[in-house]
Amino acid sequence: MLEGDVAHRDTFPKLLALNARRFGARPAFRHKDRGIWRSWSWTETEREVRAYALGLLRLGLRRGDAFAILGNNRPKLYWSFTAAQWLGAIPVPLYADAIADEIGYVLAHAEARLAAAQDQEQVDKIIAVAERVPGLARVVYDEPRGMRDYDHTRLVAIDDIIAEGRRALAADPSLDAWLDAELAKGGAGDVCVILYTSGTTGRPKGVEIGSGRAIAAAANSVAFDRLDERDEVLAYLPLAWAGDHYLTYAQSLVAGYCVSCPESPETVAENLREIGPTYYFGPPRVFETLLTATTVRIADASAMKRTLYRYFMAVARRYGERILNREPVPPGARLLYALGRLLVYGPLMNALGFSRVRVAYTAGEAIGPDLFRFFRALGMNLKQFYGQTEAFILLTSQADRDVRADTVGPVVADVEVRIAADGEVLYKSASQFLGYLKDAERTAEAMTGDGYVRTGDAGFFDAAGHLHIIDRAKDVGRLRGGALFAPKYIENKLKFFPNIREAVAFGDGRDFVTCFLNIDLTAVADWAERNGVTYGSYQELAGHDRVIALLAEHVRAVNRDLAAEEATAGAQIRRFLVLHKELDADDGELTRTQKVRRRFIAERYARLVDALYDGSETVDVETEVMFEDGRKGTIAARVKIHDMASGAARAERAAA
Amino acid sequence: MTEAAGHVAAGETLLAVERISLRFGGVTALNDVSFDIRRGEIRAIIGPNGAGKTSMLNVINGFYHPQRGAIRFHGENLARMNPGFAARSGIARTFQNVALFRGMTTLDNLMAGRALKMKRGLFWQLLRHGPALDEEIAHRRVVEDIIDFLEIEAIRRVPVGRLPYGLQKRVELGRALAMEPELLLLDEPMTGMNLEEKEDMCRFILEVNSQFGTTIALIEHDMGVVMDLSSRVVVLDYGRKIADDVPDAVKQDPAVIAAYLGVAG
Numbered sequence: 022m023l024e025g026d027v028a029h030r031d032t033f034p035k036l037l038a039l040n041a042r043r044f045g046a047r048p049a050f051r052h053k054d055r056g057i058w059r060s061w062s063w064t065e066t067e068r069e070v071r072a073y074a075l076g077l078l079r080l081g082l083r084r085g086d087a088f089a090i091l092g093n094n095r096p097k098l099y100w101s102f103t104a105a106q107w108l109g110a111i112p113v114p115l116y117a118d119a120i121a122d123e124i125g126y127v128l129a130h131a132e133a134r135l136a137a138a139q140d141q142e143q144v145d146k147i148i149a150v151a152e153r154v155p156g157l158a159r160v161v162y163d164e165p166r167g168m169r170d171y172d173h174t175r176l177v178a179i180d181d182i183i184a185e186g187r188r189a190l191a192a193d194p195s196l197d198a199w200l201d202a203e204l205a206k207g208g209a210g211d212v213c214v215i216l217y218t219s220g221t222t223g224r225p226k227g228v229e230i231g232s233g234r235a236i237a238a239a240a241n242s243v244a245f246d247r248l249d250e251r252d253e254v255l256a257y258l259p260l261a262w263a264g265d266h267y268l269t270y271a272q273s274l275v276a277g278y279c280v281s282c283p284e285s286p287e288t289v290a291e292n293l294r295e296i297g298p299t300y301y302f303g304p305p306r307v308f309e310t311l312l313t314a315t316t317v318r319i320a321d322a323s324a325m326k327r328t329l330y331r332y333f334m335a336v337a338r339r340y341g342e343r344i345l346n347r348e349p350v351p352p353g354a355r356l357l358y359a360l361g362r363l364l365v366y367g368p369l370m371n372a373l374g375f376s377r378v379r380v381a382y383t384a385g386e387a388i389g390p391d392l393f394r395f396f397r398a399l400g401m402n403l404k405q406f407y408g409q410t411e412a413f414i415l416l417t418s419q420a421d422r423d424v425r426a427d428t429v430g431p432v433v434a435d436v437e438v439r440i441a442a443d444g445e446v447l448y449k450s451a452s453q454f455l456g457y458l459k460d461a462e463r464t465a466e467a468m469t470g471d472g473y474v475r476t477g478d479a480g481f482f483d484a485a486g487h488l489h490i491i492d493r494a495k496d497v498g499r500l501r502g503g504a505l506f507a508p509k510y511i512e513n514k515l516k517f518f519p520n521i522r523e524a525v526a527f528g529d530g531r532d533f534v535t536c537f538l539n540i541d542l543t544a545v546a547d548w549a550e551r552n553g554v555t556y557g558s559y560q561e562l563a564g565h566d567r568v569i570a571l572l573a574e575h576v577r578a579v580n581r582d583l584a585a586e587e588a589t590a591g592a593q594i595r596r597f598l599v600l601h602k603e604l605d606a607d608d609g610e611l612t613r614t615q616k617v618r619r620r621f622i623a624e625r626y627a628r629l630v631d632a633l634y635d636g637s638e639t640v641d642v643e644t645e646v647m648f649e650d651g652r653k654g655t656i657a658a659r660v661k662i663h664d665m666a667s668g669a670a671r672a673e674r675a676a677a
Numbered sequence: 678m679t680e681a682a683g684h685v686a687a688g689e690t691l692l693a694v695e696r697i698s699l700r701f702g703g704v705t706a707l708n709d710v711s712f713d714i715r716r717g718e719i720r721a722i723i724g725p726n727g728a729g730k731t732s733m734l735n736v737i738n739g740f741y742h743p744q745r746g747a748i749r750f751h752g753e754n755l756a757r758m759n760p761g762f763a764a765r766s767g768i769a770r771t772f773q774n775v776a777l778f779r780g781m782t783t784l785d786n787l788m789a790g791r792a793l794k795m796k797r798g799l800f801w802q803l804l805r806h807g808p809a810l811d812e813e814i815a816h817r818r819v820v821e822d823i824i825d826f827l828e829i830e831a832i833r834r835v836p837v838g839r840l841p842y843g844l845q846k847r848v849e850l851g852r853a854l855a856m857e858p859e860l861l862l863l864d865e866p867m868t869g870m871n872l873e874e875k876e877d878m879c880r881f882i883l884e885v886n887s888q889f890g891t892t893i894a895l896i897e898h899d900m901g902v903v904m905d906l907s908s909r910v911v912v913l914d915y916g917r918k919i920a921d922d923v924p925d926a927v928k929q930d931p932a933v934i935a936a937y938l939g940v941a942g
Contacts, residue, residue: 055821069777166826288832534815 027240027275031209031233034070034107036274039203041067044250044277050096052286053292061096063277071200072186073104079185080135080177081158084206085237086216087131089354090117090122092139093268094256094282097163097179101137102270104213106232107200110134113215114261115166115225117143123151123225127217128157131227131458136160137179139172141167144176182586209233215458216263218410227458228263228410238268238413238452239271243433246380250277250298253377257289263410264384265553268302293374301381305388308403311373312395333400336348341366341398346422366399374463375401380421382406387510389517390426397424405429407490408597411467412436413452427582428487433625438488441469443629444479444505459490479507481588489586504591506534508619511592514582518575519544523604526594527619527630534631535594537626539563539604560601560658569599573663580665596633597663598640599656607647630639638662690749691892692737692860697746699732699916706732707743713861719886720894721907721924723934728898728913731773734777734862738763738770764793766858771849771866773896779838783829784820785820786837790855791816798914823851827881843874850881854891861885863895867902875902882906903930907918912936 030036035282036672040063049066051058061069082088088105090112093099102112113131115124117139124146128136138144140163145159161177162168168176190196213232216227243249253271258265269280278300283292319330331510340354350358359640369374381403385391388405396403396544406418407429416438419430432438435451453474456464479497480490491497497508507616508526511534515524521540546573549556580593604610610622622631625644634641643657694714698805714720722730735741738756739750748755750766764776777786782896795816801809824830827847832840846866853861866882867875879902885891897903903910904924912916912920913929914936920927927933 055825056830057821167880169888192786284830285828291831291834 025101027236032106032204032207032211032235033213033232033236033271033274034074034103034204034207035043036236037067037070037103039061040274040277047250047277048279049273049277051281051296052096053282053288053295058281058295060279062153066096066100068187069183070100070103070107071197072183072190073100073179074107074186075189075196076182076186077104077110077161077202078108078147079134079189080161080182082108082110082135086110086134087113088111089115089124089128089131089142089147089262090137091117091119091136092163092260093117093286094258094260094265095139096282097279098139099256099270099280099282101161101179104210106207106213107204109203109211111215113217114266115217116259116261118259119146119261121146121149125153125446126190126224127227130224131215132156132602134158139160140164144168144171167222174477176506178262180418187191193570199219207232209366212455214266215619216410218263220554225462226463229455229458230413231452231455234452235271235413236275236356237435238450239267239276242244242267242418243276244270244417245420245433246300248272248278248300248380250279252278252379253296254278254280254300255289255293255296255298256282257286261412264302267414268300277579288373291392292606294372295374297374297377297381299377301375303381303383305383305392306385308388308392309574310398312392315369315373330365333365333672337366337398337400338394339401342394343638345397345402346424350508362400370399370401378402380404384408387513388426389575391517393426397559407488409474409476411454412448412450414451415444415452415455416448417477419487425487428483428489430488431486432488439473439479443494444481444487444497444507446476446478446480446490447473448476449473471513479505481505481586483586483588489588491589497590500534500591501530501532502510502591505588507589509526510589511536511579511583511594512593512617514579515575517576520571521575523611523617525619525621525622527633528592531534532539534592535596535630536576536594537622537629538576538597538599540568540572540599542603559603560656562656563599563601566661570596571660573665576663576665593665596662597665598629598633598660598662600629601642601654601660602644602646605646607649632662679814690714690765691716691751692736693749694733695747695749696738697733697743697748699729699736699743701892702706705916707736707913709746710913710918711746712911712914712918712921714892714893714894717890718892718908719882719906720843720892721903721910722811722894722896722899722913723900723927725909727915728936729916730913731864733913734770734864734894734896738768738862752781753917759876763854766901767856767940768862769856769858769860770862771846771853771864773864773868775842775845775849777837777849781837782836783840783851784824784833786848787820787823787851787855788816793856796826819857820823820855822885826854826884829849838880843870844872846870846878847881850878850885853891857889859893861891861893863897865896866896867897867899867918910935918940 030039033045046062047061051064052059067123088110090098090101105112115127133154133159136147138147138160144160144162151157159175160175161179161182163179173547179636180218206585209232211232212229215227217227218226251538254269254388256269257258275279281583282562283289319327321610336357340350340358343350378401381401402421404419404424406417408414415433416436417430418433420675437449439447441447477494478496480488480492481494482488491507500506506528511526515521520541521538524540525537526534528534543561554567556565562568576597583589583593606613611617628642629640639661640658641659643655645653645655647653688711695711697707697710722733724730732741738744740759747757795812797809797812824833829847832844837845850857867878886893907924910924910927911918914932919932919936920930
């Protein structure tokens with residue numbers, strides 16, 4: 022019944038008005054301020070937004086104007102979206118940590134008429150670039166602190182705008198009817214938001230999202246996960262990121278759930294515990310940080326707690342996911358798991374603020390299978406999706422109980438995905454963008470001749486219909502035999518082993534795949550200590566036969582994984598070597614963000630690469646290194662090459 | 678900042694020290710020092726190590742009792758100050774080496790700063806309901822405003838002993854602010870801070886001064902900070918006052934340059 026109602030609402034302000042009627046006194050927003058959670062019901066939110074919209078009209082905001090929004094997750098900034106949309110203006114969110122120059126570009130490119138800023142810091146950045154944006158009439162702000170001495174001819178507090186709007190409404194009741202008429206003018210074809218994406222090259226592009234399409238997409242995903250007005254989220258992701266706009270704006274207005282805004286970006290973990298969200302999104306690195314923090318705290322705990330944790334985590338790893346997937350498990354295991362939940366999993370999830378999480382997602386980059394399974398084993402319904410700003414997010418998404426660590430799930434409703442001949446993922450979606458703002462050329466570049474949108478990512482579908490994303494399409498090569506070679510996909514699989522710090526895969530235009538490995542000194546040294554392996558230096562440890570044998574086991578496991586999929590079976594690692602030195606940004610081998618520079622490494626270690634392909638068993642190498650104080654030196658080493666031939670042959674047979 | 682210097686120049690005197698001399702046995706810490714602090718200004722006290730700056734603050738809030746001289750506060754002549762009286766009459770301070778309750782949380786430290794303003798006795802406090810609770814809520818509200826002002830929400834529940842030094846200094850400023858002082862004495866508020874923390878602290882000091890109208894006297898070594906913040910500067914050297922003027926004039930003063938560079942004057 023409700024969904025039918027939603028389907029008839031084609032703009033977000035119309036959904037707000039609908040929610041005020043259907044959910045009335047239920048909370049729509051919460052914000053922790055001065056140590057206290059304040060909340061606004063849907064009715065109150067609608068009242069505030071109506072007054073805000075009227076105030077913005079008086080400041081000169083008109084249909085089609087751009088309204089820039091800059092700051093962290095605050096109710097008043099979220100209201101800025103709806104108030105602008107109410108008038109038919111277009112909100113343009115910006116990243117709170119953007120520097121003034123980037124802000125200047127976007128404000129000028131979008132021709133912002135007004136800008137909403139969270140606080141003094143953001144106002145300062147806008148003022149710094151104001152002369153580049155001639156059309157910018159006013160800056161409105163949320164937090165007045167520190168702005169007493171500012172020139173207030175062009176600055177207005179959002180509170181004052183809302184108060185002004187409220188006064189006008191009280192004085193002139195006909196304005197209510199005017200607001201209703203203004204609301205009715207909005208339609209499915211409106212641009213509801215422009216989301217700027219920071220492309221890897223060139224200036225950011227303004228992705229125009231259509232109102233009706235965005236709501237239809239959000240309604241699909243809300244139904245998919247059965248989200249409703251009783252759900253809770255904590256808004257902590259950047260406002261300008263399409264994911265946040267989807268999760269905390271579009272889906273909230275469709276489903277009617279409450280959005281809680283943290284006190285400050287530093288208090289997110291604490292606020293998470295207080296709110297106990299039922300619906301949660303975190304990029305892989307957030308989960309990684311949580312796991313590390315947990316591991317460290319357990320290591321510091323008393324011996325009994327450590328034993329309990331170790332025992333019950335083993336139980337969870339064995340049965341947790343199967344119980345989550347409602348697969349049959351022995352009754353004894355179920356009992357043990359219930360005990361574990363009482364003693365370990367429950368308290369741990371509570372400490373992380375995840376006690377009530379019903380649906381959780383991660384996306385953005387590949388997540389390590391161990392990390393992913395850790396949270397699932399604890400009973401968290403963590404899933405993956407794959408999407409793009411241009412698609413207004415979802416292309417594929419995993420359903421409950423159909424979850425795998427290495428896929429991003431099957432295609433979602435109203436989306437069609439095709440894999441191009443070169444492996445690139447292409448799609449047509451009912452919610453896809455209308456175009457890049459003022460950039461027909463790059464809009465055309467993003468499309469194929471037959472109307473599909475390019476993702477720039479390479480991937481393949483497995484037998485179960487799940488999509489695997491393997492690499493950026495431009496980095497994917499082919500072996501001489503024609504098999505797909507996705508270096509990052511292979512490297513990531515290797516790096517998920519704690520003993521492997523870095524991996525560099527070769528194979529484009531070659532007969533088979535080979536790779537360099539770097540040991541993780543901390544993990545391997547720990548292993549060496551426990552296994553009685555003695556060594557005098559990094560180089561000696563890295564070249565130790567038992568270490569090489571240990572890594573060969575990992576490579577074998579990766580090969581087994583690769584062999585399991587038709588698309589990757591041909592790209593198994595045939596030979597590898599363990600590098601005698603750690604790849605280092607100081608030597609130009611890694612970027613400053615710790616990504617391997619594959620081409621540079623291939624040139625620098627050309628002798629090693631040749632040795633991988635010419636069948637030799639050892640190779641002598643001398644490498645120039647840069648010390649931290651800037652001096653240069655050389656490292657000479659004899660590097661052994663390990664042949665996986667027998668293992669690979671077995672795996673190939675298994676695949677065939 | 679220069680604007681601040683302008684509007685206080687003519688302000689009324691809030692506190693004045695007159696001909697203060699302080700000796701510890703044979704050591705003369707302060708020798709015949711006089712100066713005044715005007716309402717609403719930021720007054721800096723500078724000088725080389727051992728010049729008597731901290732002794733001067735200790736005299737002002739009554740930790741030390743000078744052998745000679747007087748203090749005039751709110752127009753009243755006092756032969757000597759004492760710390761309790763100073764606190765009750767609106768003088769709060771922070772210390773060179775952070776003096777917080779290390780085992781207590783940030784919040785509790787700030788609430789401790791409100792202790793003087795809590796009127797309900799032990800009876801009501803033990804009852805935990807009624808007027809003592811109302812009073813506590815009112816005080817908590819003030820403390821929460823300070824937490825918001827100093828941007829320390831994230832450490833509200835953290836014992837201060839676990840905080841980095843720069844944050845401890847911020848908490849200490851918060852505790853002093855919790856007293857809603859008329860005169861705030863800051864003893865080297867920026868020592869041990871990195872550049873970013875210093876900038877934050879400067880911002881807070883300026884905002885305390887401009888938003889709440891609090892008069893501030895501060896000791897500081899970082900000359901850049903002193904020149905940026907203060908409206909007038911007193912320079913001490915070996916317990917004597919050698920200069921007292923606006924920052925730009927003090928910077929040019931040959932006696933000050935000599936004292937700082939160690940050139941025989």
